[in-house]
Amino acid sequence: MARLAVNVDHVATIRQARGINEPDPVLAAGIAELAGAEGIICHLREDRRHINDRDLSLLRQTVKTKLNMEMAAVEEMVRIARDIRPELVTLVPERREELTTEGGLDVNSNPELYKKVVGELKERGIRVSFFIDPDPLQIETAEKVGGDIVEIHTGHYSEARTESEAEKRFLRIVQSVEIADELDLGISAGHGLSYVNVKRFEALPQIEEYSIGHSIVARAVYVGFEQAVREMVDLVECF
Numbered sequence: 001m002a003r004l005a006v007n008v009d010h011v012a013t014i015r016q017a018r019g020i021n022e023p024d025p026v027l028a029a030g031i032a033e034l035a036g037a038e039g040i041i042c043h044l045r046e047d048r049r050h051i052n053d054r055d056l057s058l059l060r061q062t063v064k065t066k067l068n069m070e071m072a073a074v075e076e077m078v079r080i081a082r083d084i085r086p087e088l089v090t091l092v093p094e095r096r097e098e099l100t101t102e103g104g105l106d107v108n109s110n111p112e113l114y115k116k117v118v119g120e121l122k123e124r125g126i127r128v129s130f131f132i133d134p135d136p137l138q139i140e141t142a143e144k145v146g147g148d149i150v151e152i153h154t155g156h157y158s159e160a161r162t163e164s165e166a167e168k169r170f171l172r173i174v175q176s177v178e179i180a181d182e183l184d185l186g187i188s189a190g191h192g193l194s195y196v197n198v199k200r201f202e203a204l205p206q207i208e209e210y211s212i213g214h215s216i217v218a219r220a221v222y223v224g225f226e227q228a229v230r231e232m233v234d235l236v237e238c239f
């Protein structure tokens with residue numbers, strides 16, 4: 001049975017749109033856990049555009065399942081992770097100008113750096129996952145530099161415009177999962193997964209965990225909007 005880990009970045013994005021203190025990703029994380037999520041994910045970006053240091057610190061204090069901190073492999077983040085000690089760090093690429101994480105991490109671009117970062121995190125008891133494209137070379141290098149888990153980037157698959165494109169892209173994921181499994185790596189998957197496109201993954205029991213954020217927040221707006229409006233109507237109707 002696969003696990004769901006919920007990414008709360010987008011709750012923080014809504015908060016940041018107003019620059020006030022709600023909605024709070026920390027409260028959302030607690031609700032996600034009550035609903036059965038087995039992990040909470042947040043991405044502390046260099047520009048702190050959504051999750052900030054206060055959120056990370058409170059999540060560390062309150063998450064009861066497993067905290068997965070997504071971060072770039074840079075000195076500042078390694079220092080923060082070593083201090084906060086999440087159960088898991090997921091190394092992701094980061095560009096200031098991107099709307100969201102675009103491609104997977106190119107582990108082959110600098111294996112020495114990633115090996116060093118993995119060592120520094122493991123010294124503090126933190127497991128390390130690499131967010132990579134479904135590419136056999138990336139998976140092999142992730143294993144060589146000491147990664148415990150590979151998170152297969154499903155964004156390309158999620159963006160497929162036709163059924164045949166989706167099938168072709170999914171097959172690349174299938175091959176990558178098989179390679180990761182042979183290497184005895186933990187396997188997770190995420191990015192762009194929705195209530196519709198996630199169904200195909202039933203065919204891949206090797207994937208232990210799914211990291212999903214945006215589609216859950218989007219659905220929460222739809223399934224929660226009616227009640228929220230009713231509650232405000234009830235309030236103003238008493239005036």
Ligand code: PXP
Nearest residue numbers: 101131190191192211212213214
């Ligand atoms: N995994 C990683 C590494 C990500 O960067 C993200 C997006 O923050 C996700 C999973 C979740 O993607 P989405 O919000 O599209 O579900």
